[in-house]
Amino acid sequence: MPQHPLAEQRPPRLDLDGEWQRVSPRYVVVEVVGTIIFGFVVCLGAALLWLLADQTWALWVGVAMLLITVLNLIFEPRRVRSIGYQLRADDLLFRRGILFQRFVAVPYGRMQLVDITRGPVARWLGLADLKFVTAAATTAVAIPGLREADAEGLRDRLVELAESRRAGL
Structure with a gap:
């Protein structure tokens, strides 16, 4: 059976398999x-x-x-249980939502800023939000509800990955 001519031009589907990291139940x-x-x-x-x-x-x-x-x-x-992220080879994949699901892939080389914020209730519970800023305004992604130590470790890892990708290593 012949393939549709546009079938070869379609980009591959986003691979959602893999181990999803969840935010803290707190x-x-x-x-x-x-x-x-x-x-x-x-x-x-x-x-x-x-x-x-x-x-x-x-x-x-x-x-x-x-x-x-x-x-x-x-x-x-x-x-809250629907929020998750994956560290993949070239990008960070973020998901959230029950009825309307949102999946965002943020390439490491496009990350310009990785920021940790803590609100008063989150700080009291030992939690933090990790925010990524890229050149595109629509890809502002925040992973909420991470344990503070996990947020700091993930921030350091993402900064390292972003610097190595921008340097072309």
């Missing part, structure tokens, strides 16, 4: 705290508008936000 706490704080602030604002300014629509916004917050809290553990 990262769920960071996400839950953030979700609760955001939901509380929005619900409080809606309640104040409803009570003080007699805005009935604000009551419905508050109720809707409360439901959305509860749903987010239910799905948060699964969403």
